Amino acid sequence: MSHDIGAPRQSGSRVLPPDVPASVSAGPPTTGAPAGPETGEPRFGLGTASALVVGSVIGTGVFALPSALAVFGPISLVAFVLVTIGAIALALTFRDLAVRLPGAGGPYVYARDAFGEFAGFLIAWSYWITAWAGNAAIVVAWVGYVEVFWNTGHEAGWSIVIALTGLLLPALVNLLGLRSFAAFQVVTTVLKFIPLVFMATIGLLFINTANFGDFNASGTSWLGAISAAGAIALFSYLGIETASVAAARVRDPKRNVGRATVLGTLACAAVYILGTVTVFGTVAHDDLVSSTAPFTDAANVIFGGRWAGATVAAAAVVSGFGALVGWTLIVAEMPRAAAQDGLFPTAFARQNRAGVPAFGIVISTLLAAGLTVVSYTSFEQVFITVVLLSVLTSVVPYLLSAAAQLYWLRTDGRRLRVRHLARDVVVSALALVFGFWALAGSGYAAVYYGTFCLLLGVPVYVWVKARRGTYGETPAVTR
Template sequence: MEEQLRRVLRTPEVLFLGINGVIGGGIFLLPGQVSQAAGRSAIWAYLAAGIIAIFIGLAFSAVGRIVTRTGGPYVYAEEAFGALPGFAVGWMSWVTFVLGWAALTVGLVSYITQLVPALHGLKDVLIVVILALLCGLNSLGVRRGQGAVTVFSIAKLIPLALLIVWGLFLVTTHHSVTGGGAGGHFGQAVLLLIFAYGGFEMAAIPAGEMTNPKRAVGIGIIGTLAGVTVFYMLIQWASERLDPHIAHAAAPLMSAGQAMFIGGATVMAVGAAVAIFGTISGVALTAPRVLYALSLRRALPPQLAMIWQPFRTPVVAIWVTGIIVAVLAISGTFTHLIFINVAARLFEYCMVALAAVKLGLRRQTPEASASRPIWGVVVSGIAAVVTLALLTRESLTALLAAALALAVGLAIYGLAQLAARSVS
């Protein structure tokens, strides 16, 4: 089956998709945790993590120039290693998105009910309304879905930019930037931050809807990682100037906001809610595209690849994903599964890096060596080693849970293959 999606996403929109995927509610907690672990070196932990993330991003960029179909990591692995490994990566990518979307939706509702206590008894209703709004918006066209992502990407940056400006230029008390933490665990801080960079891959998934995917994927991913690294470093620096004891704050950016002006803590709370909504709006756009890509290639039931012709959107994949997220969020099931997220994401990154190496070597003919230098293969190889090393640091529980999730996916894959053969 051929893709029937519209190529309308431009490079700046892809960049916003990546930025929105990385900068979520986590940054409102990170400065305290990083300061506690790294102490005076906290700001440099962001730089170290950013460099590692950029190596992984370069692998995505390299393979994104070769494979320009919808699906991101899934189609990269499929192109390099075949249908079954490709499905494994795609399935785990979708599982990661679904669990993260459920967790973030519950987090968003918690912020909303804190800001508006009268809504506390309507949490389940709020979950359904939020998910229905996002699914409906994305069903009406990728430009509408991306429009929401762009708006909330900009909106979430405003309170964070205000904190940076206030902390670096307007702070009236001059504290030394010590970080306030005991330090001594720089490596632990770097690992924490590498996981916080997750989500940049959203910029690669809707390649089939990009006007120039070969250019847009690279700029979207590398631009996201480079920009976010600088932004995170400035947030850490400003936060520590505003609150020298930020390492011990339960809500570090709200504590820093309180030091800015009266009502600053509320501004940061609203900013956290906006940031989370922006992130899930990006997940609502990208996660169904993974399911669509899997179905399009008959790895899952073909009904999931159904397109709503007036808007050329994968409407069945959108609503199936949204309903599953709603069930997980309302039932609380995601809390028992969320630790699969990191292991699945590292598996995905490692496979993409290996795919970039294999596809890069495949294209390294004497005639092509001038236009496709070997550096892409070398960088991707480094990324593969780094992600594999990080994967070995995961707990046995997380690895076993991820393996179980993969086994469930492979069982569904096997059933879909049997059904396809019986029809043919």
């Protein structure tokens, strides 16, 4: 059948939709060619890429997490350790995948290369939901620390105003271009890390074991408590893949993406676990469960006044804002890569004069704002509800990324030494099991809403494929 009007055009071996300029270059994922900015536009070095990982992972989640985990009691620390092991396995998996396929889009590229277009689309769609829903969760926790200084009565109307401000300003920072983004990301990462390191080191000296409460305070089985707490704890590690998602904007991605991913994850793991232990041991359990700013409460206990808590709250505000700036870029990067391959609406592929995907940033910010308003007006446990939705949709890209690595090891792993092959198989299998465990711990409600959101992408995929005028997969690239 011929298509004289709106017929897809070929760019190399990739079919482009009729309204995507042929000059848009993402490079087919199977080639591993990084897509990205035009020559001469600024790119991230290892330092900024690592700051992107740390800045995206350490947002406000860690600052609100102790309260969410306190419901389960100290058994949640066991879950945190297990999640950390899984996160490190994922980081190592992303490192190896980034060496083989340094193209923009991270998990999207890996899944498309291994399993075809539809898998790649599902990853891009699922991750896109994760990113903007995650921004809603980050901003909810961020509001809790802003309200240490203003709206201390937590009036819902003003909480929504603060939250919307926290979503719109990071969008403006990104729309101004990458130069402002890089500087801001490094500065906020340093400012947030200092108080967390303090709480994770000096704070340990002020622990009172009486504050921990019952080891399993959830009233459920140990396995159930660990699984449920682990699903919440996983939210604190969302973002370890951000360097791979933004690989097109990283200098020497084969070298720097993997290193930034592993270094950033290890740094976050250290302050996460020790900082949470400090909060558990310095704030009484019953007070911690109801706290909206647990690190502030812990600092006030340690120093016996409010100035220390206010300092930590200020750091949390800076931290959350930096994370929102980072995630506002990331939320548009994977859809951009998919759109350049003709697997997402073409508007996501376009960049403004500053070299950023403006449409993706704007539409994602509006969706996050809408979810935030709904959360404040409809959900009793705002933070946990949005967190579990984000975790569920993030598990899909993680699972398929680990599966893609296992697939490659099965088909081409013979080129590796036996010792390295065994190690990589174990790490990838651990990352895969970790993904299923997090999925099981998300709970029925999160699985229901997450699956519903995921399947909403199917009509979008049908529409995109129909616009391209193709049936089945695009022609394969010969390696």
